[in-house]
Amino acid sequence: MSMRGLHLRAGLFGVFALSTVVLGLWLLFGNHSVPIQTDLLAMLPATERHPLAEAAVDRLAHANGDRMVLVVANADDDAAKASARELGKALSREHAFDAVTAELPPFDLDQFVAPYLPYRFSLLSAADRTALTQPAYDPAQALARRLNEPFIAGIGTRLQDDPFGWLQHWLDQQPWSRSPLVPEDDLLTAHQDGLTYVMVIASLRGSSYDDGVQRDALGALDRAWHEASRDHPGSQLLRTGAVFYAAAARAGAERDMHVVGLTSTLGIALLLLWTFRSPRPLLVAFLSTAVGIVSALVATLLLFGQIHLLTLVFGAALLGEAVDYSIQYLCARANAGATWQPQRGVQQVRPALLLALGTSLLGYALLGLVPFPALRQMACFAMVGMTVSCLSVFWLLPVLSAAPARRSLSPQLVKLARGWQQHVMRLAHGRLGLAVLALLLAIAAPGWWRVGHDDDIHLLIAPPAALAQQEARIRAITGLGNGSQFYLVTGTTPELTLQREEALEQRLQSLVDQRQLGGWTGVAGMVPSAQRQRANQAALAPWFASGASMEATLVQAGIKASVANAYLAGWPGDVLKIDAWLSMPLSIPFRYLWMNQGDHSYASLVLPQGQDDVAVLRAAADGLQDVSLVDKPASVSALFGRYRQYASLWLLAALALVGAVFTWRYGRAAPRVLAPPLLGIGLAVAALGYAGQPLTLFHWMALMLVLGVGANYAVFMREGEPHTGHLPGASYASVLLSAVTALLSFGLLGLSTMPALQHFGITLLLGIGITALLAPASLPASEPSP
């Protein structure tokens, strides 16, 4: 191709790169919010077999997730209440919140009772239902007991509405009667351990995971609390809610991105400057890499609509691999000296780069097969980034670095590389080679023996201890459940669903009786099934069958005849239906527990409280039809385990593929070329075993990358050596350079705050490091060795 052709192609590539940058800027900042996803659960695939379960998990996440639960604590009762009141007022002034609940609106006790009066003969507590059906039941005595209760008789329901107290007993079991929080001075208050706790709830004006919403809400809370606590020293604020966790995750990831991105950029820059002893190669290498990374970003945003934080962190690390292609090219240029011709240079490195790109793409494509949305993003990001970086070497770099290099590669590096290369080659051939291999395997074997596995979800989500502690305290004070485990009860009609829930509740009640469970919240406790309500009426019916005798009982007990008649006129009343309940204002806080998906598909969520042992909870649902315990953390852990097993198979498959490609290219020498990456993987696993680090899915993913990158090095050695015969060690020097840049970026992931990325980084550090050190072993023995 002529020089003009070269320039034309470079120009076109330049236009492409520029427009990509502009498109990327517009995608990132052109819209209202930055399309960066911080919800860690969003990167997980659906884990539940029941389609409704995923919807239920979502619904719970929103009911509990898009709000802040704040608890103000102070040893001084008045100060606690005053600061909570001021916090509520200050928060309501902020635009970040949709609704703030601090001071309760004034309401009548009647509002709790009146809506239930038409249904009073259908709603009985389990104890009353049992007592009423005993042969020894004496309504006159039950009445006398109620009328002569110590101190107060008519709190809650009035005597004329509920002379026996049956409705009152049922109301006593409703969730708002059982909450440890009581309305006091119009605030939801609890007293524990000498402290007064006051709850304030603030609903966000959007999703907890939305960057803007997050920032506004946290800023607003800080301002409001500063204001509210100023006059009340000693007031403490406990906080929980998805927004705090999301913000912590974002801050951690941003820190990671900066540390990894900046440190690796600086490190690579210094390394390149030292190696090439000229700034031009540095700029060229960074340009090529930057074009690759920006294209990857744009492609990911176009394809997925948003980019996950994890992908960004991973992308920062990918710099180290993308820069390899330009390094190979620039090394060839430096080695050629004055005889450099850009076109010849491209021809020289093309086979190696294409082979390297091929194996990398293969590795990432396998990663993309894992049905984790975030892993797919990473794979897409990596494949586009690698491809564009490689193309930039073919099309852009020949023009940017057309002139021969004025200085050769740093002699120290070449000398170092040459020395190590000779050592490795001496040990890697003939009988000695076999002995060394056997020795390495013998050293590694005990490590392999010790390797364990871990699929815990906390690899992904490791919330800051301070936040977890506050959440635990708030749960202890307010009695809120943990929300990550719940029962899903389904049915084709509301009636069937409620009946199944009642079967579950029977089991739960016996757990409560055995002190294995604190309690639960479910719809059937607030709207019993029609079957149950008819059973309640049936239990009452014998006593109401003769109105005259019931009237006599009431009047004899001392009730006015007019009151008795009015009460009897209410019998038998109605059955409370789910729709009637849903339209009561009282049900508002609990409506999210009921799901009507249309098409004869109903579901009810039952939230257990006060038991964190999943085995106990699971056992309670055993054998019940259409009742299942949804345990998102456990499902995710199980999923991790499954994919970890697949990942080990995939690694074998990838090895076979790469082996096949090598056999096609190198024939009988293929095992030798494959040996360094293979040993890199094996020894890295052994090292992890010795270190006592159990293997996770993320270790296996990293091992796949070790294979991809390690194979590159073997290829670069094998393909590059013939062109650098005049400069022994130069080819290996370029490989070492690639490896160090990779280690600088991937290895830094080992510093990440996220356990998953940390595992990823450490595995790559070990694997790539070992592979790079062993890479000279892939050269044939016929190489001249002085």
Place this chain on the structure above:
Amino acid sequence: MRWLIVAVLSVLASGLHAQETDLLRQVLAELAAHPRVRADFTQSRENPALAQPQLSQGQLLFVSGNGMLWQVTQPYRETLALTGTRTARIDDHGHLQVVRNGDRGVAQVSQMLQSMLAGQPEEALRQFDVEARGSTSQWSLRFTPRQQRMARVLSAIELSGNEFLQGIDVEMQGGERTQIRFSGTRDAGTLSALEARALGVP
């Protein structure tokens, strides 16, 4: 212990007139001097739904810090153990059956009385304004709810007495009035095994 009660009280009741504070303090100290008390009671209740007042009689056992046994002998027999926020019925076989659990209604009032009689008025003063009248030989304390929510239901609770508590009057907004009169009040002496178990006394 007494100095502590007095100290706490003087801080909490700082809103009261000095004289009233003195009286309240003395009354509470007097009541706290009898940590275990037995008495016979008569309760009469008027309610708009009732044609004539309800009358019941029985014995009360109060153990400071543990709760009370409300033992009705007329017109029916029933023993209730009011401990903290829990109300339990003791059946004929001496078994405890929880009737109610939670700090609402009866439990709320009984809890307030328990803390008052134990000389620990913090909880009561958080919920009620107190008006003290008379002298230590014949006093009355009138508690009116500070919480609007409670004031809608409960008008006032009045305690009266001398060395011991003599009467409790509960007035409800709906027109219910409950009067309890105590007689034969004496220190409790030893508790029976059942009493000790019901009140959780070691």
